[in-house]
Amino acid sequence: MKIAVSANGRSLESPVDPRFGRCSFFVIVDTDDLSFEAVENSNVSSASGAGIQSAQLMAEKGVKYVLTGNCGPNAHQTLSAAGVEVVVGVSGLVREAVHNFSNGAYSTASQPSVAGHFGMGMVAGNPQSAAQPAAGGGMGMGRGMGMGRGMGGGRGMGMGRGMGMGRGMGMGTGRGMGGGMGGISNAGTTQSTPEAAAAPMDERTMLQGQVDVLARRLDEIKGRLQQLEGMGSASPAAVVDRELCTGCGACVDVCPNNSISLSKGKAVVVGRDCISCGSCVDVCPEDAITLP
Numbered sequence: 001m002k003i004a005v006s007a008n009g010r011s012l013e014s015p016v017d018p019r020f021g022r023c024s025f026f027v028i029v030d031t032d033d034l035s036f037e038a039v040e041n042s043n044v045s046s047a048s049g050a051g052i053q054s055a056q057l058m059a060e061k062g063v064k065y066v067l068t069g070n071c072g073p074n075a076h077q078t079l080s081a082a083g084v085e086v087v088v089g090v091s092g093l094v095r096e097a098v099h100n101f102s103n104g105a106y107s108t109a110s111q112p113s114v115a116g117h118f119g120m121g122m123v124a125g126n127p128q129s130a131a132q133p134a135a136g137g138g139m140g141m142g143r144g145m146g147m148g149r150g151m152g153g154g155r156g157m158g159m160g161r162g163m164g165m166g167r168g169m170g171m172g173t174g175r176g177m178g179g180g181m182g183g184i185s186n187a188g189t190t191q192s193t194p195e196a197a198a199a200p201m202d203e204r205t206m207l208q209g210q211v212d213v214l215a216r217r218l219d220e221i222k223g224r225l226q227q228l229e230g231m232g233s234a235s236p237a238a239v240v241d242r243e244l245c246t247g248c249g250a251c252v253d254v255c256p257n258n259s260i261s262l263s264k265g266k267a268v269v270v271g272r273d274c275i276s277c278g279s280c281v282d283v284c285p286e287d288a289i290t291l292p
Contacts, residue, residue, distance in 0.1 A: 003101060004028045004058050005094045006068040010038035012095040018069025021051030027094045028061055031102055051075030052209040058084055059213050067097050067106070074206040076112040081210040082217075088113040237271035237292075238280055244288035251280035251289055 006023035007014040012034075017023035022044045029036040039061070043050040055075045058066055059082035066079060067090045079086055085108040090097050100106060238260075247265040259273035260280055267280075267289070280289045 001031050001065075002028055002061065002063045003031060003065040003067060003098065004061070004063045005090070005097050006066075007038075007094050012036060012093070012098070014094050016067070016069060016090050016092060016094060016097055018091070020066065020068040020071045021054045021075050022046075023054075023068070026054075026058070026061075028063060029094075029098050031098065034098070049074075049205040049209075052078050052206045055079045055082065055084070056209050056213060058082070059216075065101070065108075067101060070114040071109065071112050072114050073112040074203075076109070078206060078209045078213065082213040237274035238269050238276065238278075238289050239292060240267045240269055241288045241290070242266045244286045246286055246288075248285060250283045250285065254279040254283050 004026045006017040006020050007025045007027045008017045008023070009015070010025055010027070012027065012029070014025070014027065017025075023041055024044060025041060026039045027036055028039060039057070041054060041057075043053045043057075046053065051072045051074045055078035058079065063084055065085045065087060067087045069088065069090055071079075071086050071088050076086055087101065087106045088109045090100075090106070245266045247262055247267065249262060249267075251260050251267050252262060256277060256279065257273050257275050259270045259275070261268055261270070269280075269289075276291055278291060281291060
């Protein structure tokens with residue numbers, strides 16, 4: 001059975017990467033013999049859709065379980081649609097994770113463990129390294145139109161000396177939290193975040209990914225049905241040696257397709273109905289029936 005572990009490197013001794021969609025590598029391990037394949041994750045720097053694309057990659061690789069630190073909603077849904085189970089909260093080395101999985105130490109997750117966009121801007125293996133506003137005094141250039149030392153945007157984005165419309169552009173903590181009127185935006189203006197703008201596109205991408213996975217599975221099922229139908233039509237019919245047949249009727253009783261009957265004290269096989277199951281061959285006491 002194939003399982004995949006999100007990793008920071010290419011080997012079984014590599015640390016587990018806490019991210020799924022944006023991990024550096026996937027180490028795909030066959031639990032039967034511990035043979036493995038390291039697959040570089042090309043989605044690590046994707047602006048959006050990294051989890052969905054990584055989930056599709058796992059489905060294409062024939063993976064049955066994914067072991068990782070955290071898994072977001074889009075990736076979890078796509079993996080579930082592809083029949084891939086997810087284990088979260090995994091840490092340590094890849095080899096240890098595989099060993100623990102083989103010993104039944106993990107249980108699968110029925111829902112995502114983090115919100116969308118987890119891991120964006122994170123340094124590999126460091127959950128605390130997501131992008132944060134820089135500390136400092138900002139780049140403000142005015143004192144605002146002060147009203148004492150209230151909350152405002154005087155110098156940069158900080159709690160400056162007024163509530164003015166200063167020209168500060170800093171993102172640092174400076175002298176305060178600067179949620180007032182400073183900087184380059186007016187008070188009361190609602191600014192949309194990149195995450196909110198990307199949400200509809202992420203959902204469409206996720207749903208399209210699920211459609212693609214299901215379409216591939218449907219094609220595989222149709223192909224297998226055609227293969228089985230072809231095998232059925234090409235199957236040779238059982239042959240009765242009438243000299244050896246005693247007409248005991250044992251073959252008639254066991255035939256699942258009612259393709260054998262007795263005629264003039266001998267067994268007769270209707271070739272178009274015979275499915276070559278071999279049941280008649282097994283029960284014939286005289287060895288009078290064979291399959292070509």
